[in-house]
Amino acid sequence: MTSEALSPSKLGASGAVEPRGAKPKKLTIARVGVYAFLVIAALFFLMPLWVMVVTSLKGLPEIRLGHLFNLPAEVTFEPWLKAWDTACTGRDCNGLKPGFMNSLKITLLSVPVSIVVAMINGYALSFWKYKGSDLLFGILIFGAFVPYQVVIYPLIIGLSKVGLFATLPGIVIVHTIFGMPILTLLFRNFFASLPPELFKAARVDGAGFWQIFFQIMLPMSVPIAIVAVILQTTGIWNDFLFGTVFAGRENMPMTVQLNNIVTTTTGVREYNVNMAATILTAAVPLAVYFISGKWFVRGIAAGAVKG
Amino acid sequence: MSQFAQSSDAAALASTRPPRRARRKFNVMSILGTTPMILTAVGVFVVCIIFSFIWSFTNSKLFPNFNFVGLDQYYRLWASDRWNISVGNVFVFGIWSMVANMVFGYLLAVFMDQRIQQEDLFRSIFLYPFAMSLVVTGLVWQWMFDPNLGIQSAVRQLGWTDFQFAPLTNQSTAIYGVVLGGVWNGVGVTMAILLAGLRGVDGEIWKAAKIDGIPAWRTYLFIVLPMMKGAILTAFILQCTGVVRVFDIVIAMTQGGPGVSTQMPAIYVIQHITDRVNVGQGMAAASTMLLPVIAVLALQGILQWNARRKKEKAL
Numbered sequence: 001m002t003s004e005a006l007s008p009s010k011l012g013a014s015g016a017v018e019p020r021g022a023k024p025k026k027l028t029i030a031r032v033g034v035y036a037f038l039v040i041a042a043l044f045f046l047m048p049l050w051v052m053v054v055t056s057l058k059g060l061p062e063i064r065l066g067h068l069f070n071l072p073a074e075v076t077f078e079p080w081l082k083a084w085d086t087a088c089t090g091r092d093c094n095g096l097k098p099g100f101m102n103s104l105k106i107t108l109l110s111v112p113v114s115i116v117v118a119m120i121n122g123y124a125l126s127f128w129k130y131k132g133s134d135l136l137f138g139i140l141i142f143g144a145f146v147p148y149q150v151v152i153y154p155l156i157i158g159l160s161k162v163g164l165f166a167t168l169p170g171i172v173i174v175h176t177i178f179g180m181p182i183l184t185l186l187f188r189n190f191f192a193s194l195p196p197e198l199f200k201a202a203r204v205d206g207a208g209f210w211q212i213f214f215q216i217m218l219p220m221s222v223p224i225a226i227v228a229v230i231l232q233t234t235g236i237w238n239d240f241l242f243g244t245v246f247a248g249r250e251n252m253p254m255t256v257q258l259n260n261i262v263t264t265t266t267g268v269r270e271y272n273v274n275m276a277a278t279i280l281t282a283a284v285p286l287a288v289y290f291i292s293g294k295w296f297v298r299g300i301a302a303g304a305v306k307g
Numbered sequence: 308m309s310q311f312a313q314s315s316d317a318a319a320l321a322s323t324r325p326p327r328r329a330r331r332k333f334n335v336m337s338i339l340g341t342t343p344m345i346l347t348a349v350g351v352f353v354v355c356i357i358f359s360f361i362w363s364f365t366n367s368k369l370f371p372n373f374n375f376v377g378l379d380q381y382y383r384l385w386a387s388d389r390w391n392i393s394v395g396n397v398f399v400f401g402i403w404s405m406v407a408n409m410v411f412g413y414l415l416a417v418f419m420d421q422r423i424q425q426e427d428l429f430r431s432i433f434l435y436p437f438a439m440s441l442v443v444t445g446l447v448w449q450w451m452f453d454p455n456l457g458i459q460s461a462v463r464q465l466g467w468t469d470f471q472f473a474p475l476t477n478q479s480t481a482i483y484g485v486v487l488g489g490v491w492n493g494v495g496v497t498m499a500i501l502l503a504g505l506r507g508v509d510g511e512i513w514k515a516a517k518i519d520g521i522p523a524w525r526t527y528l529f530i531v532l533p534m535m536k537g538a539i540l541t542a543f544i545l546q547c548t549g550v551v552r553v554f555d556i557v558i559a560m561t562q563g564g565p566g567v568s569t570q571m572p573a574i575y576v577i578q579h580i581t582d583r584v585n586v587g588q589g590m591a592a593a594s595t596m597l598l599p600v601i602a603v604l605a606l607q608g609i610l611q612w613n614a615r616r617k618k619e620k621a622l
Contacts, residue, residue: 031421034418034421034423035423037414037418038415038418038419038423038429041415041418041433042429042432042433044491045432045433045435045436045491045495046432047451048436048444048447048448048451048491049435051447051450051451052447052450055450063456064456066455066456066460066461066463066464067461067464068451068456068457068458068460068461069461117343117344120340120341121340121341121343121344123340124337124340124341124344125341128334128336128337128340129337130334130337130338133337133341136341136344136345136348136349137344137348139348139349139352139353140344140347140348140352142352142604143347143348143351143352144548145548145600145603145604146352146356146597146600147551147552147572147573147593147596147597147600148552148573149572149573149576149577149592149593149596150355150356150359150593150594150596150597151351151352151355151356151359152576152577152580152593153358153359153362153371153580153586153589153590153593154354154355154356154358154359154362155351155355156580157358157371158350158355176343176347177347177351180343180344180347184344208336209336209337209340210336210340213340234438237440238439238440238441238442238443239440240440240441240442240554240555240558240559241554241555241577244577245577255440255442255443255555258442258443258446259442259446259558259559262446262559263559263562271450271453271456274446274450275447275450278443278446278447281440281442281443282438282439282440282443285438285439285440286435286438286439288438289434289435289438290431290435293431296434296438297430297434297499
């Protein structure tokens with residue numbers, strides 16, 4: 001938590017910190033061993049992705065032959081179309097489309113809301129402490145460790161009392177609540193690391209709470225906000241538990257729908273359709289991961305530092 | 308910034324004000340701005356937990372009620388095989404996940420630290436599973452563990468006809484299948500954290516160890532590893548919270564089966580507040596889940612307090 005070695009900036013930049021292991025002189029057996037280990041490990045990590053892709057491109061008869069790792073003898077995109085358009089969840093046969101749209105809605109709303117809320121929290125906790133603000137922050141951090149199951153049921157009751165249970169605003173509120181501990185910590189640590197003169201100078205000039213926030217702090221916090229966006233986008237897209245409990249049938253996110261498609265198929269199990277659906281669900285966070293690169297690692301580090 | 312310059316009159320005015328009043332005025336804005344935080348901290352993380360706790364002493368079924376039945380729900384909980392197995396499972400899952408994560412994660416970090424070519428490529432490969440949800444992870448591994456069409460059959464077709472590798476079909480091995488899926492998903496993060504820790508260690512250590520003729524592997528294991536407590540603690544805490552919450556991957560991979568061999572406390576709670584319509588029982592289980600968290604936090608608090616007292620004594 002306090003270890004300086006773990007500051008996101010050090011973790012993230014790939015070239016910033018030089019490796020410090022023993023210097024290699026020439027190609028020795030040990031060197032070959034190092035690469036052999038890394039390549040085998042890489043194959044282990046890539047294997048499921050490979051299996052997913054080749055399975056999704058095969059026809060069912062070919063899958064039944066049991067050549068799990070082989071390239072498809074005959075490439076078919078039928079499973080992809082079916083997963084997207086006509087795969088069945090119970091009685092509805094609309095594929096993953098509705099789930100994708102729901103996840104898109106939930107993510108596009110929850111990410112900005114949760115980040116703006118946390119940003120203001122972090123700003124207030126760094127510069128505008130009031131009586132009890134530190135205690136509130138302590139409770140919030142405690143909340144980061146609480147198993148979700150302990151608060152879920154009362155939250156269901158509370159949200160249904162105000163008519164928000166199983167609605168889009170409801171699930172957005174839930175994501176804002178459970179993202180708040182880590183994000184607030186992230187922004188608080190960021191604002192606390194800024195030179196205090198910045199704030200004092202603005203205060204002397206007579207700027208108030210919102211003026212300082214919008215004109216000074218907001219523009220400065222763009223890098224940390226990007227980290228937060230990555231953290232939240234992947235986190236909310238990949239969420240399963242809250243989607244199951246709070247979203248309701250109307251707003252069922254993609255992960256929940258995927259699980260329903262795969263686990264409740266009646267009749268023939270279409271492994272190729274299942275794998276195509278799995279790839280489709282993983283596509284958005286994977287795209288975020290490969291586009292954001294080192295920022296993603298920073299996001300993980302930031303999430304990890306929550307301890 | 309230009310606006311501030313314009314309002315210098317106001318600033319002059321403000322500075323003549325008694326400081327206490329000025330502070331209070333702005334604190335109103337601060338409180339207003341952090342209303343969501345106040346509501347979350349108090350309304351969710353205090354009030355909701357209190358309600359869970361209260362309902363754990365009632366016989367609530369579909370809807371919560373306040374018919375108190377004392378500790379009945381807790382007696383029933385600990386008399387339930389399903390719950391006891393769940394608790395056992397979460398320990399088995401937790402210990403094996405953590406050991407595998409730490410060992411494999413540190414090995415990967417050490418090998419990544421050997422001035423290798425293509426470090427970024429390897430890092431991307433080791434980390435990408437973490438970008439995928441645990442549901443996706445669970446479903447992929449479930450497919451690969453398929454006894455008839457998965458890895459088992461693929462290897463058998465290579466000629467090794469009695470090859471056995473379908474952990475999810477067997478009650479005694481299913482949980483290790485889940486562990487494998489979980490480790491695949493998360494070990495890259497452990498690697499990244501530990502690698503950052505490794506590189507945070509003072510470079511002079513390496514020179515000193517080399518001069519003393521200590522072999523590299525011993526330096527890594529006995530000198531460097533104890534120096535990166537921060538990174539290890541971070542990785543450890545991250546895994547602990549993941550273990551207590553384990554839910555998605557089990558639902559996707561085994562639905563708690565075969566039998567109850569991969570049941571987890573988190574699933575037990577959700578099942579009781581949904582399908583099994585027994586809120587009182589679910590809340591007793593949820594409240595019990597909070598105990599280890601409180602114990603760990605209390606322990607940390609005591610340790611900190613002790614350390615502070617020692618420091619004060621030393622002064």
